[in-house]
Amino acid sequence: MEACQTLNSDTGSGLKHYPLTPLRLVRGLACLLVYLSTAFMFLVYFSPVFAVFLRLFSVHYSRKASSFLFGLWLALWPFLFEKINRTKVIFSGETVPERERVLVIANHRTEVDWMYLWDLALRKGCLGCIKYVLKSSLMKLPVFGWGFHVFEFISVERRWEVDETIMRKMLSTFTNPLDPLWLAVFPEGTDFTEQKCIKSQLFAAENGLPELNNVLLPKTRGFYACVEILRGSLDAVYDVTIAYKNRCPTFTDNVFGVEPSEVHVHVRRIPLKDIPASESECNTWLLDAFQLKDQLLSDFIAQGHFPNQGTEGDLSTLGCLVNCTAVIAITSIFTYLSFFSSLWFKVYIVLSCAYLACATAFNFRPSPLVEYVTRKKSS
Template sequence: MSGKMNGTADKKAQQMNGKQNITEGGPTVSLNDPPHHRPLTPLRRIRGIVCLFIILSTAFFMLVYCAPVTALFLRLLSIRYSRKATSFLFGTWLSLWPCLFEKINKTNVIFSGQTVPDKERVLLFANHRTEVDWMYLWNLALRKGRLGQLKYILKSSLMKLPVFGWAFHVMEFIPVERKWEIDEEIMRNRLEKFKDRNDPMWLALFPEGTDYTEQKCIKSQKFAAENGLPILRNVLLPKARGFTFCVEELRSSLDAVYDVTIAYKHRLPVFLDNIFGTDPAEVHVHIERIKLDEIPSTEAESADWLIERFRLKDELLANFMSTGHFPNEGTEGDLPTFVCLLKLFFVIGFTGVLVYLTFFCSIFFKFYVGLSCVYLYFVTNNGIHIPELLGHRADLHEKRNS
């Protein structure tokens, strides 16, 4: 693909993504974002604040009461059962987000391409169009029963977020500094603990390393022109080192790699758009399955392979801007409303019990909450996971018995 889009595609790109890229190697013209798909009415503002309060409060109480049990004490006995308990509890909490997007905000999430089997251990890599791309992978994981096992490689600053950072740590997300001399050892240590095929796992990363902006695109295009690489308009050139490292460390324990492409209509959402339900109107998620033996094992060849995948991804997004959809739509159904309501009532009901214990029962519970907050703050801010020697011994004993 030469990378040049016709005038119709450019106009549709403006409508769907709120911006337009002009001419190869030339300046990128910034156009005003289109209006929100839904106006920010007082009712939506109040509803969004209520939803955010519910999500934050349920997260806080579930973390301070359950994290020490599932991610600390149980982990000393069995890493496998610790992860099962953690994924059930916090995966159930995470399901509030997809339910918010699809059932309350009425965002239409459309899947296309190939179907991901329920029980595979996979690595997913995706384009990074805006700050909330990663949240829409939850919609896919929930449909596959893998929400609690979905882990991200994310920038370490996100671990500093109040409450959310604690959850990311408990769910074993991998924080990186974007400096390979620091990140290599961190990733090796963390990935070493994800190699057991008996542990369900989805690992997601964004090889661009940052979300897409016009200025970043210009910089990426300039680098590509100077180094004889493809000129990309809808994605940035990927950074292959982290991707290659993950594939090689986990190759023997993965079933497949999935190339995920995300696009939006008609405006790029930010976090508050998701909360208040003003955008997006539609999220389109295209999925392509890749066999492990199709990915080269050397870093240089793997880098070339990944750049080619992003060139194809750039074409796919350009076609989406022209047609308004990805090929082979409808690979996943809607979320069942009953299941969403069941999870919501469980999380709120369980949190209600914890709130009652905290404020209306023995002082012991207040002491426990305070101690748990100190523990979560300390381990998250310092990136510490409790020593797993006893856990490894217990799991080895389980394997021998089985």
């Protein structure tokens, strides 16, 4: 059994590890405060209008409006990574089209991999429609858990006998090809560590499966459920492989701009017709895809880059500044209304918070009135 490899490539020159200076600490805390306050104000003011009232008449237009607003706020993060922290995000592989409906599968090196999918989605005009399959404990996060619920992320317990019903029910609501969708799945089910890699290799050896060094064996049932249910409405699957220079970053590294110096994102586009329909063949396809990821990451360790770099350009600094200014301006208006205007705005905030807390806790989303009337007539 081969040893698991630590994915720290040092072959490139000029790599930077920024020390956590007082300036970086203050700047990071200021950014975090801005992001938390903007998230809170956007959720409590917009959710009752677009995720409740509008949804009573049209799920499609509710999702379109929510995706637009979510995209405005979410674009603050690539701005932080690429413009404020000066992290180089280098894309390679294939250049994918804009505004496709896709299933995204990615390796899971660290707790922040999912954040760097935003950099690709922003470039493709699909930032606001990205959704994740995530562990249910994240739904308990203050404020952000409300957002995960409003934007219809799929929470799982990572036990298929519990998760299957939940996943299939949620996936069945995403089949309208007119709804914007980037559904992101991490088939490994957890982030990569050497200990988990050794356990994965032992399981592979006992079951006649390939022993992987840079990724864990993928869990196939969730992926197959996504492909099976969404096959008729998706354009493609994006197979994304993520690697970091120096070391894998944590959330606080991202906030304070300490790491990473470079993020490398390799993209492979697979049309749905090229993915087998039968479960056994689909599972084999996913395992083959992770063997390819494993080789890509081994090559990255040796060479310091993925093949065919430079498939995406830099973000527009002006565009990032305009978006950031708009989000902060909207938040400032809402903050003024909350503290210095009519009492009714305070009542609105309290009721909105109460709804978001209850809806998240009980996994409730309103159904369109047309569906409700139809059900009543049929019963």
